[in-house]
Amino acid sequence: MISVKRSLGAFAERKQYRGGDLVESVVDVGRPSGAPEDKIVARGVERYFGGKKAQRIHALGPLDISVRDGEFVCIVGPSGCGKSTFLRMVAGLIRPSEGEIEFTTRRSVQPTAMVFQDYSIFPWKKVLDNARYGLDIQGVPRKEGNKIALKYLEKLGLAERARSWPDTLSGGMKQRVAIARALTIEPEILLMDEPFAALDAQMRQILQDELLELWQADRRTVLFITHSLEEAVLLGDRVLVMSARPGRIIADIEIPFERPRRAEVRESPEFANVTAQLWRLLRQEVEKSRPTSSTEQNVPSDGEGEGLR
């Protein structure tokens, strides 16, 4: 990590190279500009895709979101509403076209970690090496890294498979490895982009329960994208509902179930009520996005956007 201190004083601007991408950040020795309990604050965030004006697609925004420290926030919305794009912006994979995302962090190393939907486990690294990846990148000595990685693999019931090749694992196990890999760097903010979407329904439920328990043990800030309303209600402290493209927040719903929550909450009548309420909100948005769904393929999720990194 190269860092150049431009100026000293209350604000020292700093440019860092992290993973090859320039991350502009401001070192703030005073207070963050939002409320003190806010971890992530997005202000007026918008994103366009496509180069030429006429072909530009307004993918999302303007978005104003704030997430408190230690909060589990789920985002639901129709396909193509830009919820994944928002997550990628928080992760620093792409930039907003307008506005800014600000977060406070207590550390100088990578504050966020991301769990992707699928295909994110490197097939040429064994399970333990996959789980240790983030630590390797940070230059943590291998021995120490193995210890930490193993600790998290254990938490996810994968300790015995540490020496296996990923190809010998089931889909559910692969996603567990992905979660373990994200957790080993002990990120302040965990970003999850439909992490269970590629799993079958039963495996999905099992992993939801595991994540619920895991999170309630250490309560780090989580941003969780999902298509499943049940998943959002089960896991989230709060559910943000996004509109059809361009995605905006149309509802911000506090989930009434207390913590620690148990998986059995699924069976309560209130759970069904909350889910139904969410569905009513979302339904018209899903239908709204249908006639334009033929243009969905024009949204380059990484093609054009990639070039603008």
Added chain:
Amino acid sequence: MSNDNTSLRVERRVPRQADRDPAGFLRKRRIIEVSLAIAFPVLLLLLWQVAGSREWIDRRFYPPPSDIIGEIQRTFQDNPKGNWWVHIWVSVKRMLWGYGWGVIAGLALGVGMGMSRKLRATLEPTLNALYTVPKLALIGIFLIVLGFDDKPLIAVIAVTVFFFVWMQSMHAVMSVPEQLRETARSFESGRVQLFRHVIFPAALPEIFLGLRVSAGVAVLTLIGAEFVYAPGLEGIGYRINNARTVFDPLQAYVGLFVAAILGAIFVSVIKVIGKLVAPWASDDRTVL
């Protein structure tokens, strides 16, 4: 949790210029890429020119580009050393015939072997063994069998092209995803329909990759074979070889230039045809 303000950092993800003005960014990037693509060969030519005109390298063996351009102009305007167009035409004819036969045979066997296990079991070991036989060495045999005209040349090109097309199209057919085959079979498509509606179109983009590669190979083989054997003392390869024997390096460079242009045109023609017949295939993003 966030009381310890002294160690708190605030990070901001903000747009860069490229995010605010993507059109401008893409335009600028394209300009840069095109300039680089042009600048590199131009730089090489300049270096060559300087090295030649300053006599860092022997001008008789390595005439600088300016000499070659002059020679090309003279050659094609006044035909002082025989009409090049005749040679080009003769060579193109040989190449097209050879390429055509090679493609037909390669496609037939490649697709057939891709679809039939039995055919593959029968032919694959033999073809694999023949694949490594140097094709130019066959020219003597072809001369005896086919007689002293263009046929041996055409045969050598065809055989060379055949192996490239065969291998690539067999691989293309075999790697059509099972899911697509099963979809077609679930509608009770017969073998022919399966081929027509699914396997052939699915394999087409990769087949065209093979056709493109072998188009270049056809030019290479043509020139090489004409070095060895040129009926009627005609052909681009013959001219290059002849220039060498009479110590006329400039004419040899003219020949190389002609061969390069011919190859570039031929390969791009195949590429364009491929784009027309398989418009769904993703574009390889070449700059120029």
